[in-house]
Structure formats: C-alpha cells, structure tokens
Amino acid sequence: MDETGTYICDHCGEEIEVPVDPSAGQDQEYVEDCPVCCAPNLLSVCWDADGRSILSARAE
Numbered sequence: 491m492d493e494t495g496t497y498i499c500d501h502c503g504e505e506i507e508v509p510v511d512p513s514a515g516q517d518q519e520y521v522e523d524c525p526v527c528c529a530p531n532l533l534s535v536c537w538d539a540d541g542r543s544i545l546s547a548r549a550e
Contacts, residue, residue: 501529
C-alpha cells in the first residue's frame with residue numbers, strides 16, 4: 491500500500507505530498523494545514539484495489 495499521497499490545496503492550488511497511514515483504516519478523514527499557505531484542508535483518504543491512496547481535499 492502507498493504510504494504517501496498528494497492533494498491540491500483548495501486555497502492556494504499547490505500540489506502537496508503528505509504521508510498517509512494505511513493501518514488507520516480504509517476510509518479516513520482529517521484536517522491538515524497546507525504547508526504553503528497555512529490554510530486548513532479537510533482531507534479524505536481511501537485506497538483503491540491496487541493499494542494506491544486516493545486523496546481529495548476541500549476547504550475547512
């Protein structure tokens with residue numbers, strides 16, 4: 491399984507790479523501040539059948 495993933499910050503548009511923890515469950519949701527603009531993003535993480543992480547972000 492992937493242990494990193496990327497998302498596009500909903501505030502500044504930058505692509506951000508983040509660590510993900512597959513042991514925390516199939517579907518996860520948490521808030522993380524963008525390291526570029528410091529705005530909070532609500533991240534949703536899940537894994538596809540091949541073990542790749544799928545991230546999406548929206549403004550918190």
